[in-house]
Amino acid sequence: xxxxxQDPRHKITKRGQNVTFxxxxxxxxxxxxxxxxxxxxxxxxxxxxxxxxxxxxxxLLSDRFSAERPKGSFSTLEIQRTEQGDSAMYLxxxxxxxxxxxxxxxxxxxxxxxxx
Amino acid sequence: AQSVxxxxxxxxxxxxxPVLLRCNYSSSYSPxxxxxxxxxxxxxxxxxxYTSAATLVKGINGFEAEFKKSETSFxxxxxxxxxxxxxxxxxxxxxxxxxxxxxxxxxxxxxxP
Numbered sequence: 001x002x003x004x005x006q007d008p009r010h011k012i013t014k015r016g017q018n019v020t021f022x023x024x025x026x027x028x029x030x031x032x033x034x035x036x037x038x039x040x041x042x043x044x045x046x047x048x049x050x051x052x053x054x055x056x057x058x059x060l061l062s063d064r065f066s067a068e069r070p071k072g073s074f075s076t077l078e079i080q081r082t083e084q085g086d087s088a089m090y091l092x093x094x095x096x097x098x099x100x101x102x103x104x105x106x107x108x109x110x111x112x113x114x115x116x
Numbered sequence: 117a118q119s120v121x122x123x124x125x126x127x128x129x130x131x132x133x134p135v136l137l138r139c140n141y142s143s144s145y146s147p148x149x150x151x152x153x154x155x156x157x158x159x160x161x162x163x164x165x166y167t168s169a170a171t172l173v174k175g176i177n178g179f180e181a182e183f184k185k186s187e188t189s190f191x192x193x194x195x196x197x198x199x200x201x202x203x204x205x206x207x208x209x210x211x212x213x214x215x216x217x218x219x220x221x222x223x224x225x226x227x228x229p
Contacts, residue, residue: 048215093160
């Protein structure tokens with residue numbers, strides 16, 4: 001499978017616990033995005049990497065959230081001290097650099113987080 | 117900054133009738149525009165994209181969209197709806213390099229037999 005892979009697919013955690021999600025982008029895609037989607041809403045931008053550099057962070061990304069992309073390959077999104085409001089689907093996407101026409105993002109299946 | 121407004125949260129059509137899902141965008145730059153579809157419990161799938169080439173863009177499954185700069189619109193159409201088209205549809209805008217991708221709130225398409 002050469003698509004975007006996210007792990008785990010589902011995570012149930014108790015309030016206050018830390019969680020970490022992993023995203024493996026399509027090979028050679030130099031951009032990687034994280035989005036959050038709550039029920040009935042469109043995906044909301046969280047952060048974006050160009051290779052290993054984190055270029056933009058949304059105001060939605062409080063200091064409890066941190067994302068990394070060491071070596072410009074896979075990425076992790078960590079949420080510390082989870083709150084019930086963090087319950088959502090966390091989506092990862094990857095794309096090629098937009099100098100040409102390859103600007104569309106390919107999405108993974110997402111990680112559904114439930115904080116109880 | 118970019119943003120999109122999907123004008124209808126829910127559209128219901130009968131099978132075999134035309135589909136129109138409306139999207140207006142706002143962009144400080146020459147935008148790239150996309151339509152994605154999300155079926156229940158499935159990932160987001162790209163339907164079509166506009167990146168400053170032809171203004172009428174054809175996508176998968178018979179969908180197409182027309183970029184109208186004067187109206188800042190990028191409406192999605194299909195001549196004849198199929199039951200399998202029932203899903204959530206998202207209009208997305210980014211700058212021409214694909215930066216700053218912003219999603220609309222989505223339009224839920226229901227197809228009646």
